[in-house]
Amino acid sequence: MKIKDIAKLAGVSPATVSRVMNNKGYVKAEKRKAVERVIRDVNYQPNEIAKSLKNQKSKMIGVIVPKISTETASRVVDGITTVAKEHGYQLIIANTNLDVEEEIRYLNFLSNKLVDGIIMMATEITPIHEEVMSQLTIPIVIVGQKLEGYTSVLHDDYRASKAMVNYLIDKGHTDIAFIGVDPKDEAVGVIRKKAYTDALEEAGISVSNQQFAIGDFEIETAYKSMGELLTRSQPTAVFAVTDHLAIGAIHSISDHGLRIPDDISVVGIGDVKLAKYFSPPLTTVHYMFKTSGIKAAEALFENIQTGVRKNQDIMIDFQFEERSSVCSIIK
Amino acid sequence: MKIKDIAKLAGVSPATVSRVMNNKGYVKAEKRKAVERVIRDVNYQPNEIAKSLKNQKSKMIGVIVPKISTETASRVVDGITTVAKEHGYQLIIANTNLDVEEEIRYLNFLSNKLVDGIIMMATEITPIHEEVMSQLTIPIVIVGQKLEGYTSVLHDDYRASKAMVNYLIDKGHTDIAFIGVDPKDEAVGVIRKKAYTDALEEAGISVSNQQFAIGDFEIETAYKSMGELLTRSQPTAVFAVTDHLAIGAIHSISDHGLRIPDDISVVGIGDVKLAKYFSPPLTTVHYMFKTSGIKAAEALFENIQTGVRKNQDIMIDFQFEERSSVCSIIK
DNA sequence: ACTGTAACTGAAATCGATTTCAGAAATGCA
DNA sequence: TGCATTTCTGAAATCGATTTCAGTTACAGT
Numbered sequence: 001m002k003i004k005d006i007a008k009l010a011g012v013s014p015a016t017v018s019r020v021m022n023n024k025g026y027v028k029a030e031k032r033k034a035v036e037r038v039i040r041d042v043n044y045q046p047n048e049i050a051k052s053l054k055n056q057k058s059k060m061i062g063v064i065v066p067k068i069s070t071e072t073a074s075r076v077v078d079g080i081t082t083v084a085k086e087h088g089y090q091l092i093i094a095n096t097n098l099d100v101e102e103e104i105r106y107l108n109f110l111s112n113k114l115v116d117g118i119i120m121m122a123t124e125i126t127p128i129h130e131e132v133m134s135q136l137t138i139p140i141v142i143v144g145q146k147l148e149g150y151t152s153v154l155h156d157d158y159r160a161s162k163a164m165v166n167y168l169i170d171k172g173h174t175d176i177a178f179i180g181v182d183p184k185d186e187a188v189g190v191i192r193k194k195a196y197t198d199a200l201e202e203a204g205i206s207v208s209n210q211q212f213a214i215g216d217f218e219i220e221t222a223y224k225s226m227g228e229l230l231t232r233s234q235p236t237a238v239f240a241v242t243d244h245l246a247i248g249a250i251h252s253i254s255d256h257g258l259r260i261p262d263d264i265s266v267v268g269i270g271d272v273k274l275a276k277y278f279s280p281p282l283t284t285v286h287y288m289f290k291t292s293g294i295k296a297a298e299a300l301f302e303n304i305q306t307g308v309r310k311n312q313d314i315m316i317d318f319q320f321e322e323r324s325s326v327c328s329i330i331k
Numbered sequence: 332m333k334i335k336d337i338a339k340l341a342g343v344s345p346a347t348v349s350r351v352m353n354n355k356g357y358v359k360a361e362k363r364k365a366v367e368r369v370i371r372d373v374n375y376q377p378n379e380i381a382k383s384l385k386n387q388k389s390k391m392i393g394v395i396v397p398k399i400s401t402e403t404a405s406r407v408v409d410g411i412t413t414v415a416k417e418h419g420y421q422l423i424i425a426n427t428n429l430d431v432e433e434e435i436r437y438l439n440f441l442s443n444k445l446v447d448g449i450i451m452m453a454t455e456i457t458p459i460h461e462e463v464m465s466q467l468t469i470p471i472v473i474v475g476q477k478l479e480g481y482t483s484v485l486h487d488d489y490r491a492s493k494a495m496v497n498y499l500i501d502k503g504h505t506d507i508a509f510i511g512v513d514p515k516d517e518a519v520g521v522i523r524k525k526a527y528t529d530a531l532e533e534a535g536i537s538v539s540n541q542q543f544a545i546g547d548f549e550i551e552t553a554y555k556s557m558g559e560l561l562t563r564s565q566p567t568a569v570f571a572v573t574d575h576l577a578i579g580a581i582h583s584i585s586d587h588g589l590r591i592p593d594d595i596s597v598v599g600i601g602d603v604k605l606a607k608y609f610s611p612p613l614t615t616v617h618y619m620f621k622t623s624g625i626k627a628a629e630a631l632f633e634n635i636q637t638g639v640r641k642n643q644d645i646m647i648d649f650q651f652e653e654r655s656s657v658c659s660i661i662k
Numbered sequence: 663a664c665t666g667t668a669a670c671t672g673a674a675a676t677c678g679a680t681t682t683c684a685g686a687a688a689t690g691c692a
Numbered sequence: 693t694g695c696a697t698t699t700c701t702g703a704a705a706t707c708g709a710t711t712t713c714a715g716t717t718a719c720a721g722t
Contacts, residue, residue, distance in 0.1 A: 050678035381708035
């Protein structure tokens, strides 16, 4: 069923059918009725692809995620879908599995003529990313990292992590092991680490005396790292840059016959959905990922409507979640 | 940059450019070189929408999910993306937030002329769903529920749940509380419950003596339900139809000063990623959701290629995960 | 040299919608 | 009534690709 068929059935021209479909331009009430009747009768659904071609917009936005099956990513996407729906937009999602080449390929593919805008959750932004993105003319919003010239939705990693470490310091800890992540990931790998070292330095605590472990985002990696740390010396607290990492550490600690928080306090960042149901419930920082998705989408649609790419930073609030994986050191 | 521009730059006709782009038909080596050169020089990306219109296929599949920010859904989607990528397909995801009307709207919208096929993760299939789906001519695959006439990817809920309950029975439990979910959800709400009652009956254990709680999928709901059960009487085991529900139950039990599994054993279904890191690690059934996504996509592409809708059931394996949230009853 | 086939090419039609444009009908106002 | 708007309508152009079709050139075989 195409518009021509509807036109024939209603005894009008395709132009008229288009006019009633889009409620635009003059149509005599009588013909309008006739057309509407036919449309309803045959449950006519216009060909969205043809519309896109003619209208020069697809009503779709591209979403590039490193891994959709991740709590972070899926919550951001959830947020994006809610505002996309309000604007009558669909999402095309590109799951890159953390593969940089894939990200580039998708950027090019989605580019200019398939989607009206792109939201990119990058873990790492290389010069190639910048190069490719600078060639695209559609609006782009970046979630989780800052890139000059683009609107970025950011979690306040620095303040959040610092708040966390300061909390540990306030509780009397001076022996705070660090479990982190490769510095290729700017937000998680470098900013959270910097917040940690800054907090220590500002409190006059030696950073070089601390133990460091750097790995990937997996629970098992943190488990192993923690095990190695413990064979060397026993910190009174552990700052893990991610809840999953914290969980790995907690398990290692338990398996070494130590108790949390009595022997070692552990904190994370992110507030994974189940964090508060752990034993002990994990002290962490809650990031509002769905909100990030919402804000990112709102910014994107603004860009789409105005047609200008803004260089804008949108900071998403965090919330300190004091639970019971930390205890005070009595001097 | 459109094909015409490329043609002009290369000194050929659009038809020739099309031929080299698609590597189809005769093109003299010399002209091919020229065209390729121009394409590379200007980084020409063909307009996918125009291609879709002309080719009568969009190279996109629609994925309807009840809630993307759910471990189940996001893992299924992850699986779908991997095989879609192999076929050069993109995903359009429709997040319905469990709203039946939305599902119908999306089915109609994605229908016939936007995507080449649909994968639907439905929690509930109403007659309206059937009605709408029967009118679509594109292939449809359903994940998680069975619908006659469509290929369905199923988790073996009955066998998995029964295995779980039998395990409890083998451990000597006869007082097994049930924490379930509204029967509108066929797979989780009715099949898992039936498996439970069947297992009990087959073991000669009275079903009517058991305690039942029915709620939604939220941890908090299970927490409350469990609390109410405990005020009445204390079972020796709890069968929760979902890991989240099991976690809610565990917390309620702990908060009542009881120990798991010593006082009460608890099991779930689904094997949420963090289930094995709980204390105690949750005994549950592992569902391979990513595999479901892969199988669903494979079936869909087969349907797309052959053009026939099959009435096929694909059972996805499960794996029993014996951990330590259950203990034996000594008689 | 001649013919038949294979290799090659571009003009034009096509996919299904929207929109411009020009003309026709209806209406308002003097 | 006459003239100017306003309302209404459909033919045709358009969006950017693909493909058919008809025509040209190259080449092999006799």
